[in-house]
Amino acid sequence: MSHGKISGEERIKRRQRDIDIVALRTQGHTLDAIAKSLDPPISFQRVSQIVANFLDDCAHETVELMRALDGRRIDEMLSAVYERAVNGDLFAIDRVVRLLERRARLYGLDVQPAAAAGVTVRFGSNAEIDEAGRPVVRLIIEGSPEASRKTPLRDERGQTIEVGTEPQPVTEKPTIN
Numbered sequence: 001m002s003h004g005k006i007s008g009e010e011r012i013k014r015r016q017r018d019i020d021i022v023a024l025r026t027q028g029h030t031l032d033a034i035a036k037s038l039d040p041p042i043s044f045q046r047v048s049q050i051v052a053n054f055l056d057d058c059a060h061e062t063v064e065l066m067r068a069l070d071g072r073r074i075d076e077m078l079s080a081v082y083e084r085a086v087n088g089d090l091f092a093i094d095r096v097v098r099l100l101e102r103r104a105r106l107y108g109l110d111v112q113p114a115a116a117a118g119v120t121v122r123f124g125s126n127a128e129i130d131e132a133g134r135p136v137v138r139l140i141i142e143g144s145p146e147a148s149r150k151t152p153l154r155d156e157r158g159q160t161i162e163v164g165t166e167p168q169p170v171t172e173k174p175t176i177n
Contacts (some may be wrong), residue, residue: 022054067106074103158175 084092
């Protein structure tokens with residue numbers, strides 16, 4: 001076997017070892033006991049990592065499975081009331097709208113533009129004071145610079161906030177509600 005590459009046979013052996021590790025953990029064995037029982041033995045940390053990876057994979061698969069199942073249920077319910085809704089039944093219209101809203105949340109269709117673009121906006125510490133004795137508030141934009149330029153930031157009055165690289169002092173006294 002060449003150094004750095006894992007053969008197909010070795011990959012199968014490792015996968016079986018990982019399955020055995022998860023089975024032993026499920027039976028209540030400690031991570032340390034599992035690590036020592038293997039031939040060849042592996043570290044406690046590696047056993048812990050294998051179990052954690054398995055649980056992460058299961059959780060992700062479970063979430064995707066539940067999302068698909070709920071999507072199908074929503075589709076079935078929509079098909080049951082849709083015709084009545086397009087014919088003017090107000091109750092059916094309300095149900096269709098609610099189901100469409102639920103579907104949008106389920107699949108992330110109602111994500112705000114900044115979040116959809118991969119940008120996180122948060123306020124930094126206002127512990128700094130400028131030369132004039134005013135608090136300095138930092139607006140921190142994390143994520144793609146291109147995305148942040150496409151998504152203008154607006155204050156509570158709807159005015160576009162210009163984002164620069166230098167901290168800008170607060171010219172008005174901040175209000176706390």
